[in-house]
Amino acid sequence: MNSIERLSKLIQESVASWELPNSPENLYDPLRYFLTIGGKRMRPVLTLMGAELFGGKAESAIHAALGVELFHNFTLIHDDIMDEAPLRRSKTTVHTQWNQNIAILSGDVLMVKAYQEICKQEAQHLPELMRVFNKTAIEVCEGQQMDMDFEDRNNVTIEEYVEMIRLKTSVLLGGALEMGAIVSGASLSDRELLYTFGQELGLAFQIKDDYLDLYGDPEKFGKQIGGDVIANKKTLLYLLALENSTEEQLESFRILEKEQNLEAKVKSVRTLFDELNIPAKAQEYMDAHFSKGMDALMQISVSKEQKTDLIDLSNYLMAREN
Amino acid sequence: MNSIERLSKLIQESVASWELPNSPENLYDPLRYFLTIGGKRMRPVLTLMGAELFGGKAESAIHAALGVELFHNFTLIHDDIMDEAPLRRSKTTVHTQWNQNIAILSGDVLMVKAYQEICKQEAQHLPELMRVFNKTAIEVCEGQQMDMDFEDRNNVTIEEYVEMIRLKTSVLLGGALEMGAIVSGASLSDRELLYTFGQELGLAFQIKDDYLDLYGDPEKFGKQIGGDVIANKKTLLYLLALENSTEEQLESFRILEKEQNLEAKVKSVRTLFDELNIPAKAQEYMDAHFSKGMDALMQISVSKEQKTDLIDLSNYLMAREN
Numbered sequence: 158m159n160s161i162e163r164l165s166k167l168i169q170e171s172v173a174s175w176e177l178p179n180s181p182e183n184l185y186d187p188l189r190y191f192l193t194i195g196g197k198r199m200r201p202v203l204t205l206m207g208a209e210l211f212g213g214k215a216e217s218a219i220h221a222a223l224g225v226e227l228f229h230n231f232t233l234i235h236d237d238i239m240d241e242a243p244l245r246r247s248k249t250t251v252h253t254q255w256n257q258n259i260a261i262l263s264g265d266v267l268m269v270k271a272y273q274e275i276c277k278q279e280a281q282h283l284p285e286l287m288r289v290f291n292k293t294a295i296e297v298c299e300g301q302q303m304d305m306d307f308e309d310r311n312n313v314t315i316e317e318y319v320e321m322i323r324l325k326t327s328v329l330l331g332g333a334l335e336m337g338a339i340v341s342g343a344s345l346s347d348r349e350l351l352y353t354f355g356q357e358l359g360l361a362f363q364i365k366d367d368y369l370d371l372y373g374d375p376e377k378f379g380k381q382i383g384g385d386v387i388a389n390k391k392t393l394l395y396l397l398a399l400e401n402s403t404e405e406q407l408e409s410f411r412i413l414e415k416e417q418n419l420e421a422k423v424k425s426v427r428t429l430f431d432e433l434n435i436p437a438k439a440q441e442y443m444d445a446h447f448s449k450g451m452d453a454l455m456q457i458s459v460s461k462e463q464k465t466d467l468i469d470l471s472n473y474l475m476a477r478e479n
Numbered sequence: 480m481n482s483i484e485r486l487s488k489l490i491q492e493s494v495a496s497w498e499l500p501n502s503p504e505n506l507y508d509p510l511r512y513f514l515t516i517g518g519k520r521m522r523p524v525l526t527l528m529g530a531e532l533f534g535g536k537a538e539s540a541i542h543a544a545l546g547v548e549l550f551h552n553f554t555l556i557h558d559d560i561m562d563e564a565p566l567r568r569s570k571t572t573v574h575t576q577w578n579q580n581i582a583i584l585s586g587d588v589l590m591v592k593a594y595q596e597i598c599k600q601e602a603q604h605l606p607e608l609m610r611v612f613n614k615t616a617i618e619v620c621e622g623q624q625m626d627m628d629f630e631d632r633n634n635v636t637i638e639e640y641v642e643m644i645r646l647k648t649s650v651l652l653g654g655a656l657e658m659g660a661i662v663s664g665a666s667l668s669d670r671e672l673l674y675t676f677g678q679e680l681g682l683a684f685q686i687k688d689d690y691l692d693l694y695g696d697p698e699k700f701g702k703q704i705g706g707d708v709i710a711n712k713k714t715l716l717y718l719l720a721l722e723n724s725t726e727e728q729l730e731s732f733r734i735l736e737k738e739q740n741l742e743a744k745v746k747s748v749r750t751l752f753d754e755l756n757i758p759a760k761a762q763e764y765m766d767a768h769f770s771k772g773m774d775a776l777m778q779i780s781v782s783k784e785q786k787t788d789l790i791d792l793s794n795y796l797m798a799r800e801n
Contacts, residue, residue: 171513181621183624235583235584235587237584238580261557261583262557262620265557265587265590265620266621268591269617269620272609273613276606276610280605283605283606283609284598284605287595287609291591291594295588298587298588302584387623411652
């Protein structure tokens with residue numbers, strides 16, 4: 158069993174044995190439900206790896222890790238309301254299964270529960286854990302707001318987009334890692350390097366997401382290919398395409414936005430993207446962030462052997478096809 | 480200037496000088512707006528009084544106090560969505576002024592900001608501050624869920640109702656006071672007594688709210704008299720009335736629930752309540768909780784003089800007419 162499997166198992170056990178009151182059932186049943194529908198549990202694994210990187214035991218950071226996972230699930234429950242998403246990981250979302258008010262409130266209590274978990278860590282680490290977690294949580298909210306704002310804007314720049322995904326998804330990877338490092342007493346400079354590694358890995362990860370949405374193998378991807386195109390989402394691929402388009406190609410994109418035949422729409426957008434060499438350009442962005450992250454990891458003052466797990470996880474995340 | 484005014488002023492200054500980023504404006508403008516529409520700021524004043532009770536300076540607990548106020552405002556923003564309330568303190572609610580998604584997300588970030596404020600207190604107090612605050616925040620969510628659940632139930636008991644208002648509103652008064660006491664290094668037994676005082680005062684306060692809604696002086700109350708009756712809300716008054724009604728009176732209540740002439744409805748319910756001696760019965764409940772609170776306060780191991788401010792505040796809250 159490799160470290161990813163070992164640590165994932167630890168997290169799964171921790172989530173599975175996490176106890177919630179029975180009552181009020183409309184508050185806690187949705188949480189029990191949502192936490193069983195799974196996910197990669199990538200963020201809490203990062204917290205445990207952050208602890209192990211500096212010689213601590215994974216178990217020593219288990220509360221912080223669980224707190225990070227609970228927080229992530231809170232954001233998903235509320236995001237699903239905002240996006241009016243009927244499904245999450247092929248299962249009914251909380252606001253669909255119960256109702257919107259219940260989804261708001263059970264999300265709220267889950268956020269508090271995340272804090273409560275983190276506060277089970279040793280008192281000496283609380284100030285720094287709280288500082289990093291609060292900052293990260295605020296940034297995640299800012300990123301979500303930017304994402305919503307972008308829906309109504311037609312002049313989003315690539316720079317703004319990267320800043321949005323940095324806040325919405327990447328800082329939590331950095332924060333998760335740093336929290337593990339705090340528990341193991343890492344130095345501030347090592348913590349900052351580890352945070353940067355997580356953030357850059359997160360950016361590469363999100364760009365990979367954008368890429369797979371259109372270029373993934375339908376058999377492996379597990380979701381409908383071209384979902385972002387159908388929803389006219391301003392992904393990195395789309396913004397890169399706009400930036401590199403001729404007037405004629407821009408006009409084609411404008412027309413395709415309103416195309417009702419969705420299969421034809423996805424196919425045509427993909428043809429245009431291919432003409433514009435978008436897959437390679439997106440890959441460049443992904444590689445740039447991945448390299449920047451790896452550079453930061455390499456500078457951390459522990460032996461290369463101790464970094465193996467994080468390198469393996471990074472490669473695993475970048476090689477994934479779903 | 481008495482202590483209530485002095486401490487309220489401190490809180491007002493703290494709220495007014497509280498800095499928020501400008502961007503994303505759809506995240507932070509709603510908070511700036513909501514925090515200016517005011518309120519009694521009773522909870523943070525309690526935190527400061529909790530600190531002063533044990534010889535600390537009010538300023539020493541200002542971050543905890545501000546955190547409590549921010550948390551309270553977060554709950555109001557989300558409650559207003561759930562209740563579909565167009566107005567709060569005669570001003571447009573956040574979800575009405577902006578939209579629901581913005582209200583969800585700005586509420587979320589406000590909760591994190593509440594934690595961030597509290598975490599500015601000295602590190603040595605963080606574990607206990609977090610323990611009390613997390614527990615309180617979870618209970619407030621549980622109380623709100625119970626309140627929503629009660630809307631669909633016709634068999635709510637007085638005991639359940641009191642438990643609901645205890646969680647939804649009273650524990651935060653207890654928690655606010657205890658957080659101040661923690662900052663001043665009070666003993667655990669004194670903290671527990673102070674918490675009980677706050678909780679019982681909160682129960683008396685909420686029952687007073689129920690009472691004023693129907694029996695307040697229209698000129699002083701500032702809101703429409705009988706709002707709870709019109710909304711068929713299961714308040715303590717209503718539950719007491721049901722418990723004491725004859726079959727015939729029960730039938731009258733059932734008919735009045737559907738009465739379309741709202742002025743007549745309020746008047747008839749009030750007549751029935753008067754026949755059943757409900758004002759006096761509600762007063763008994765209020766007095767019982769108030770006394771229980773005062774008993775706890777009296778047992779706290781500081782001089783009676785040091786308790787003057789809390790006694791004054793309690794009397795002020797009980798004498799209020801709006």
